[in-house]
Amino acid sequence: MRATVSTRKKTASEMIRAYKTIEDDDLKFPLIYGEGKKARVMATIGVTRGLGDHDLKVHDSNIYIKPFLSSAPEVRVYDLSKYEHGADDVLILATDGLWDVLSNEEVAEAITQFLPNCDPDDPHRYTLAAQDLVMRARGVLKDRGWRISNDRLGSGDDISVYVIPLIHGNKLS
Template sequence: MASKLLHRHIREQLKDLVEILQDPSPPPLCLPSTSGTPGSLDPSHLVGPQSCFPSQKEVTHDSLVVGAIENAFQLMDEQMARERHGHQVEGGCCALVVVYLLGKVYVANAGDSRAIIVRNGEIIPMSREFTPETERQRLQLLGFLKPELLGGEFTHLEFPRRVQPKELGQRMLYRDQNMTGWAYKKIELEDLRFPLVCGEGKKARVMATIGVTRGLGDHNLKVCTSSLPIKPFLSCFPEVQVYDLTQYEHCPDDVLVLGTDGLWDVTSDCEVAATVDRVLSTYEPNDPSR
């Protein structure tokens, strides 16, 4: 049901772009509005000197498709928020979507699912996981800019381990939203709070609760034994990667593999590619059972 709704949102977003995408010229910056709208005002007096904008950004057709997919994910998440009580759907999920359009493959991922292309034995990653580790700086920045989301229970700073009360006044390694390396700081009382991002690898968690940072839903998710909502730290927007099929030569054994963390946690990319190759080799290229 959810996948069909997301498919519908993507289709609706792309529907308005059909004619634009078929035209090789640059996309129009503005689309005409409905003429003769009652009560419409002339906005010409709001336009400043044109010299303020000597040039305009170049917008590609690919970016239009990417934007349509991103909008579709947001609309899907908003629909889940509106309907979660009536349909008693209060959970959430990761989402991995593939759109084939005009000779290109668009892979959109929100969560810890992944996709790879196996081309002539070469493995091409088409997505990456979004976890508390990979998005640490985004999460910390949000906690820094909006400390009220931390509820006085968490700190946006990261330490190598939980700070102990006896370490107050000492200098300990830390890093904040701007840092990829580590530095020393004097431990203060606020540093005794639980870290916003904790753990490593598959054990990494946001607010000691969830191990993915992008996905759909989870609007009611709260910190255990607390009323703090976690949704503000979770993004519904996918990362979209584009693969141009016309730029490469392909053979019948080239494939696109999609999988959740249930696959990738126990199997490497190479093992998946080898398994697919082994299975395909047992069939003729024109066998419909492939």
């Protein structure tokens, strides 16, 4: 395949971008290629990195990636009034820097161990729990880099964690 460059000025109608309609043949290439941190949309870009990349194309093709990305979030509703919650019932909201290295079970175990050891009246207990999760995901610096439990690599990504108490929903209703 060859590319040619034209020096002719483009008209306004030529400058308007029309996105390609995706055909079945375009989907021969795996839509998501790789796993975990290495997963890429059409082997080209991490999904969270591509929201503004209008001109990005699939590697070695003329297929634009933009039709495969969406800025519309997945939303789930959890009705707090349907359940009773205790002071240790929390929602963990975190970036992939946490989830890439710790499983749901490891995070739940860490919270289950951490919160009961805090004063229930301490207004900072949830912030401290979030900091504990960040430190678990980052790991400790050893001679072979940052390591977490079982000598696994710690997160090299940004790590943001919110520990949100669910009991307040019950107190307000």
